[in-house]
Amino acid sequence: MSKAQFYSRKPGNILLCELCPNNCRIESGDSGICQVRKNNAGILSLPYYGMCTAIALDPIEKKPLYHFYPGKNILSVGFLGCSFKCPFCQNFAISQSVSTHARPVSPQNLVDMALKEQSFAIAYTYSEPIVHLEYVLDTASIARAKGLKNVLVSNGYVNPKPAEELLSAMDAANIDLKSFNPDFYKEEIKGKLAPVKKFIEMAAGRIHLEVTTLIIPGKNDSVREMEEIAQFLASLDKNMPFHLSCYYPTYKYDIAATPVYSVKKLADVARKYLTYVYIGNAGGESTDTLCISCGSVLVGRRGYTVSLDGIQGKNCRKCGAVAPVAGLD
Ligand code: SF4
Incomplete structure (x- = not known):
């Protein structure tokens, strides 16, 4: 079973998981609220790792x-x-x-x-x-x-x-x-x-x-x-x-x-x-993305079909304004 990070030990064999703001205090044999981080004999373990x-x-x-x-x-x-x-x-x-x-x-x-x-x-x-x-x-x-x-x-x-x-x-x-x-x-x-x-x-x-x-x-x-x-x-x-x-x-x-x-x-x-x-x-x-400058369609969407015809490089094909979209260069 893989060992967790982000926890500390408390008296009475209790482990304090410090990963999320639930800050679960987990007794031996128990799991936290998320069900996937377990006190395994005093070690916070990850029975569902991977x-x-x-x-x-x-x-x-x-x-x-x-x-x-x-x-x-x-x-x-x-x-x-x-x-x-x-x-x-x-x-x-x-x-x-x-x-x-x-x-x-x-x-x-x-x-x-x-x-x-x-x-x-x-x-x-x-x-x-x-x-x-x-x-x-x-x-x-x-x-x-x-x-x-x-x-x-x-x-x-x-x-x-x-x-x-x-x-x-x-x-x-x-x-x-x-x-x-x-x-x-x-x-x-x-x-x-x-x-x-x-x-x-x-x-x-x-x-x-x-x-x-x-x-x-x-x-x-x-x-x-x-x-x-x-x-x-x-x-x-x-x-x-x-x-x-x-x-x-x-x-x-x-x-x-x-x-x-x-x-x-x-x-x-x-x-x-x-x-x-x-x-x-x-x-x-x-759900199209429009050019902030001229209003033409930069990224066209029909369901999950996407058209990038409105973009040339990183710019609006029509007016040349920079498209606010990562990953196009
Ligand atoms: S919910 Fe899970 S991740 Fe969050 S503190 Fe509890 S055991 Fe840790």
Whole structure:
């Protein structure tokens, strides 16, 4: 069983996991809230190190990342467990259980798969990758040495010290900002808002960063909350791509799906502060990236089919303005 980092010993054979802000105190034989970090006779162990539940070559737009290597496919890997308890989790079979089928894949094997598939990068996604930080770091190091990028898709729930190591290993991330209401984090998903904001602040300007908020009717869909989220993100970078995603009923939530008109209204609120606001899970809504200077389409999207016809090199083909998109040179 692999040995964890990011913990300390307490009296009574208790281990304090210091990886995420849950800061679990774990007694011998028990596991933390995420279910994947275990006190094994006084050593914090990783019984699910390298146990992968899904490995697939996805369009990077599916992460979603819209301004990072658009149109490219990315080898994506998922694990088991999560530090949150979201009752609306779309991947609850792997995030809230450790009994779902998983197969062992070493860091070297995963990198070899990415190279074989001619992926430009590896995405750590589907479930919560941060609770497997040791595996992510081991893999990312090998991947970078082979010229691959590393992409994190995460709830952003991590303590500052491991966050430093994580950000050093990553090139891009999409972080969920599930609400701007501390009570929502506390009562609905058993977490805290402040550490997620802190991680977003740490990541902004350091790696390529996009943020996603799943809009749930009656839970986080007020205009005031959207104003607060958009102002916060704009204070870091008004050109940060922001994705508003429509919720649909799943797992423990049976609230009706988010009406598209409601998300469109919130997107207009966000656009008062942010340049690039996208609506996801909404069927026919445009997700094109427009030139900030002349308004022509830089990156056209129809589902996961991407057109780069509006870009020449790193510039708008029509007016020559620099395109706000990484990975095109
Ligand atoms: S990573 Fe897991 S065990 Fe560690 S503090 Fe977070 S939830 Fe608890």
